[in-house]
Amino acid sequence: MPKQTKSREFAADWQSLHQQMTGLMRELISATVDKHAPDLASLFYNYMEADKDAAVFLTHELVTERLHTSMQGWLRELFSLKQKDPVEIYQYQCHVGVVHARIQIPIALVLRGTRLLKQAITELLVETELERAELVQATRFVSEVMELSMSAMTDSYIINVGKNVRTDESYRMFALGQNMLAERERQRAALSEWAQHILLHLLGDGEGHLPEMRHSEFGRWLQHKASIIFHEAPELERIRVCIEKLERTLLPKLTEQRNRGGDAREAMRQVEADIGEVKFLLTGLFDRFIEVESGRDILTRLLNRRYLPTILMREVALARRSSVPFAVLLLDIDHFKNINDTHGHDSGDMVLQQAADLVTAGVRVGDFIFRYGGEELLVVLVEIEKEQAKYIAESIRARFAAEPLRVGDGKTMPVTVSIGVASYSGHPDYEKIVKDADDALYRAKNAGRNRIEVA
Numbered sequence: 001m002p003k004q005t006k007s008r009e010f011a012a013d014w015q016s017l018h019q020q021m022t023g024l025m026r027e028l029i030s031a032t033v034d035k036h037a038p039d040l041a042s043l044f045y046n047y048m049e050a051d052k053d054a055a056v057f058l059t060h061e062l063v064t065e066r067l068h069t070s071m072q073g074w075l076r077e078l079f080s081l082k083q084k085d086p087v088e089i090y091q092y093q094c095h096v097g098v099v100h101a102r103i104q105i106p107i108a109l110v111l112r113g114t115r116l117l118k119q120a121i122t123e124l125l126v127e128t129e130l131e132r133a134e135l136v137q138a139t140r141f142v143s144e145v146m147e148l149s150m151s152a153m154t155d156s157y158i159i160n161v162g163k164n165v166r167t168d169e170s171y172r173m174f175a176l177g178q179n180m181l182a183e184r185e186r187q188r189a190a191l192s193e194w195a196q197h198i199l200l201h202l203l204g205d206g207e208g209h210l211p212e213m214r215h216s217e218f219g220r221w222l223q224h225k226a227s228i229i230f231h232e233a234p235e236l237e238r239i240r241v242c243i244e245k246l247e248r249t250l251l252p253k254l255t256e257q258r259n260r261g262g263d264a265r266e267a268m269r270q271v272e273a274d275i276g277e278v279k280f281l282l283t284g285l286f287d288r289f290i291e292v293e294s295g296r297d298i299l300t301r302l303l304n305r306r307y308l309p310t311i312l313m314r315e316v317a318l319a320r321r322s323s324v325p326f327a328v329l330l331l332d333i334d335h336f337k338n339i340n341d342t343h344g345h346d347s348g349d350m351v352l353q354q355a356a357d358l359v360t361a362g363v364r365v366g367d368f369i370f371r372y373g374g375e376e377l378l379v380v381l382v383e384i385e386k387e388q389a390k391y392i393a394e395s396i397r398a399r400f401a402a403e404p405l406r407v408g409d410g411k412t413m414p415v416t417v418s419i420g421v422a423s424y425s426g427h428p429d430y431e432k433i434v435k436d437a438d439d440a441l442y443r444a445k446n447a448g449r450n451r452i453e454v455a
Helices: 003-019 023-050 060-078 086-102 107-126 132-176 180-203 217-229 234-259 265-289 305-322 336-343 345-362 386-402 430-446
Strands: 327-333 368-371 376-381 405-408 411-413 417-423 452-454
Touching: 003 086, 003 132, 023 060, 023 107, 023 132, 060 086, 060 132, 086 107, 086 132, 107 132, 180 217, 180 265, 217 234, 217 305, 234 265, 305 368, 305 376, 305 430, 327 336, 327 345, 327 386, 327 430, 336 345, 336 405, 336 411, 345 368, 345 376, 345 386, 345 405, 376 386, 386 417, 386 452, 417 430, 430 452
Parallel strands: 417 452
Antiparallel strands: 327 376, 327 417, 368 376, 405 411
């Protein structure tokens, strides 16, 4: 059903509910909810925080600083005597549903918490001086108002979760549209490079920890990209099993035998066999999915902006689950309009293509680069602290400042960029980190351009 039709139906039901109630009855309900709103909000969030499924999404600080007040406002608005336009109320409930979908709070938890609120408000109304018939009417009104609100919220939640699932699949198809033969060889080379580091470590003094695969180029690609591209492929899980055996059993055994001065040849043979198995599985993984063409930004060949929610929601989930930080760079080509006006749009396109190449060369294989807007690029830097992200941003800025770009007819011109840097702060909504990067970019441009600013 179109959203406009749902909005009209909501408005009609909302008005009908309120027309059935006397002004005195609505005034009593509104006053009761207003008086007890802080306690009702506490009841809701005490329940949510005690639920192990909700603990992933809520912190005591988040509840205290933001959500508790928001819940009070939501309750007071639902039962306010000064009612807004029902269409506006509907749109707000939909917005709340979108936010819940974005930060991936299970809607079932919200529904259970709302039932608690209805029960609590009913108990408060029982303590008033309402006659039995009036009490039945009042509690029914409260229940139906909240049910109507949650119906709009849930519909919006389900629609947006469906969009996210479709976008996930769309991104997977896009990723499969890359040159998979080249990517296969690149990842085989990255795996060999990690194996070589292990060998050099063992042949050297052997001090310190062995280089962990999860921190290698191959490891980051496996964790952040392969799991999307090859979603549910059986080889992927077998590769993870091989790597776990390699890192937890075979390599420690090899290190121990080497340190004791014993014969480590058998242990080395097992390590080589395990790495060979990973390479074999990797080849099979790519062979099953090679050359499915799908959309990318035509000009720059970077990720489309529509894939950004898929990537950021996944990085937020990874960060919350394993405390692995990530960062976002938002990059804007300075005075890009002047390039178009002076040299023409073809030159502007040429500059954008070169900008995409410079940024790609300045980040790691496991990172994500998006064409975010006209002359804006967005980079998601995975597994990185703020200072490292700042360093990469500065190195990208310096690359542009040092290298004039081609504008056609054998001509070049200096092109600079401004960059906003934001690190993941723990907020469950991925839009927060994008806004932080955008605010930092705005400060960089206002401060004179050709610089970076950190949120």
